[in-house]
Amino acid sequence: MTISEPQKRISEKALTVWKISASLYSLVVWALAGGLIAITILFDFPDWIIFAAIAVAAVYSYLFIILLPTLRWKRWRYEVREQEIELQYGVFIIKRTLIPMIRVQHVDTQQGPLLRKYQLSTVTVSTAATIHEIPALDMEEAENLRISISRLARVADEDV
């Protein structure tokens, strides 16, 4: 018995957002590498330190700007059905989660400046015991999700 994976992908713009924010973070790594190179030249440390610093920064940038976001985006799937929400994500470990609608307590959406620029929001789904996050949905989609969940949550039974 195999189960087909959830059908919907998250917004393609999410990949762009992830790449931009990862690039911003990698600037810090490059700054550190630059500092190290400057020190090496000033104090006449061995040359290999320069190459090592550049190599580390380059590998870091490649991993975190190009490879990992792409893999992560490819893996991310979700599906909101009548009675449950299904999520699938993870790069090395694939995780699939089922959240029954009647267990959902509330849905939050939030967006930082980057997400807002690309018309995306992060959606968090909370049950009584757990919190689940869908990292970037089109705003319209997020809005629909919130509405449909609040409609379904109204029929949720009392028994926690």
Next chain:
Amino acid sequence: MSDPKRLHPIAAVVNALRQLKEMIIPFLIFVVFGSRGTDWDLFYFFGSIGVVLLVLVYGVLAWYRFTYRIEQGELRIEYGLIVRKKRYIPFDRIQSLDLSEGILQRLFGLVKVKVETAGSGGMGLQDGEAVLTAITKQDAQEIHDYLVSIKKSGQSVQGDEETESSDDLLYKISVSELLMLATTSGGVGVVISAVLAFVFQFEEFIPYEQIFDGVEHFVQNGFVFISVVVFLGFLLAWIIALFGTMLKYANFTVRKVDNDLVITRGLLEKRQFTIPLSRIQAVRISENLIRQPLGYASAYVESAGGSALDQESSKVLILPIVKKRKIPGLLKPHLSEYHFRVNISPAPGRAYSRYLLKGWLFTLPIIIAAIWLLRPWGYGALLLLVLSALWSYLNYKDAGWSLDQGMLTFRYRNIVKNTVYMRKNKVQSFSVKESFFQRKKKLATVEAIVKSGHGGAGGKVIDLEKEHVDMMYHWYSHETAE
């Protein structure tokens, strides 16, 4: 009983003592270190007396301001010295009354009543609860009766006159079980390490070497003497822990009153918990390393609600220690939704190598470090490989699952072997995890989370047959079920 009542005056003392206990460390610093070698001794002396007096006066005033009354189906509490506060709790929102008697309360025949509601925290630490520190037993009984009458009237609207209240004894700890509980509890280890930590704390102040040098003249072999002292120390620590546990769990009784489980325990400080059956989210049976070979186990229930800080009200011990085979017989009649005799399917044989490797991955750094640092003897650390393999074998053997009649059962071991029974409709979310290597072996990890207190609890079983995991996933999915 609609006129406002005050707590018994002893509540003022209890509150003042609690305040003083909280202040004890800053106070000691103030007195001991502050006054050392200055001309201000008198100032510090009167200062400390003043602080104590202030606390006492504050306690009395706070007691004077605190009133409670039952009015219009609500428990109404008014309190606060500078900021006056009122808290009105409707009785039909009250989840449980927890009664306890500390030593001070017992001297005067009083009880402490903690009123818990389902209110979620967030607005304040003690949100969703109220505490009456010391009231007479009659008053507590009156509140209890009132609560029962309100709950009854709510029920009788729905149907027939089944107002006869039932009261079944579910379990009462026997003397031999109490002894067994005390001797096999982890509390012993805690006390021993506390004693050791305490002894080593004072190493700098107590001239152990001088003491022992002097003693050596009397005792021919100092080593024997020290061993005896250490042994006696451990024995003493063990006995203290033994008595601590016995006092805490003496008279442990579980009764089923209507739709609540009522648990009472304790000799010096009596406690009583009430858990509505509807609040139970899962049942957990735990067997620790000492109890398991003897065939003993403990049972807990995960309960929703309760106050956020009080762990004890979310993971409630209902059977402290009992022969494992007796558990189904004890619990089944009262927790009728759960059935405890289930066929647990184990993890497949090919999963063992993964358990083994994971164990070795953790021990390997230790072994390498040991060999590196302590050359000739370090090789002894290789024994850890064998121990780790045995441990992995235990973990592997205990991993298992079962599905039947709307119920999911997980069995797994952290250090303690756990069996968790969950109803499908109480599971909040269900996840399946697969790593690259697991996929190659067609294995997967499952995790189910239920509500416990204000957070989650549940179970996770590693490396089960992928096919079985898919089956559980299907079973949990609300789409395919219908």
